[in-house]
Amino acid sequence: MARKQRFRLRFTFWLDMLDHEEQALAEQIETLKTQRTFAKTIRDGIRLISDLRAGKLDVLFELFPWVRAEFLAGVQPQKTAGELELQRQLERLEKLLTEQRTVHSDAPRLLQPVTVDGPRALNVPKFDLPRFDDDDEAETLVLTKDTSADSALNFLNSMLRLQQ
Numbered sequence: 001m002a003r004k005q006r007f008r009l010r011f012t013f014w015l016d017m018l019d020h021e022e023q024a025l026a027e028q029i030e031t032l033k034t035q036r037t038f039a040k041t042i043r044d045g046i047r048l049i050s051d052l053r054a055g056k057l058d059v060l061f062e063l064f065p066w067v068r069a070e071f072l073a074g075v076q077p078q079k080t081a082g083e084l085e086l087q088r089q090l091e092r093l094e095k096l097l098t099e100q101r102t103v104h105s106d107a108p109r110l111l112q113p114v115t116v117d118g119p120r121a122l123n124v125p126k127f128d129l130p131r132f133d134d135d136d137e138a139e140t141l142v143l144t145k146d147t148s149a150d151s152a153l154n155f156l157n158s159m160l161r162l163q164q
Contacts, residue, residue, distance in 0.1 A: 015022040032038040044063055051059040061068040079087070 015026050017023050017026065029038060032041050044059075048059045048063060051057070057071070061071075
């Protein structure tokens with residue numbers, strides 16, 4: 001069985017050891033190499049920077065799940081004093097309606113909870129459909145097709161028949 005040939009690329013870069021930031025990077029690289037996580041860290045870093053530059057946060061949230069929770073907590077708007085007061089009043093009204101429903105069992109239907117389980121029949125009185133008993137007694141109208149070519153005469157004849 002032939003072994004699958006791998007295609008690998010190697011990238012090199014330089015660090016200026018006179019720069020304190022790059023010197024700290026060199027020390028971090030040595031630590032990552034001893035832990036055998038240098039290549040994975042480089043790949044993740046490039047993915048993260050590319051994603052952030054594109055305005056996306058997917059890789060950031062994938063690599064650091066706790067950042068999502070912090071981010072979402074910071075994004076949620078804080079309620080103003082007026083909104084908090086309105087919510088408190090709504091809760092109080094809801095509580096009063098619930099108490100009123102339990103006290104009055106014969107409460108109007110509007111105060112009872114509405115459940116949407118599908119179409120329901122309306123509560124209306126039953127009525128009988130109209131009956132046309134006189135249909136049998138009336139004359140039957142017979143319509144005949146006029147095939148003559150004179151359309152004006154055909155129209156006038158039709159109008160005259162309506163008067164009879």
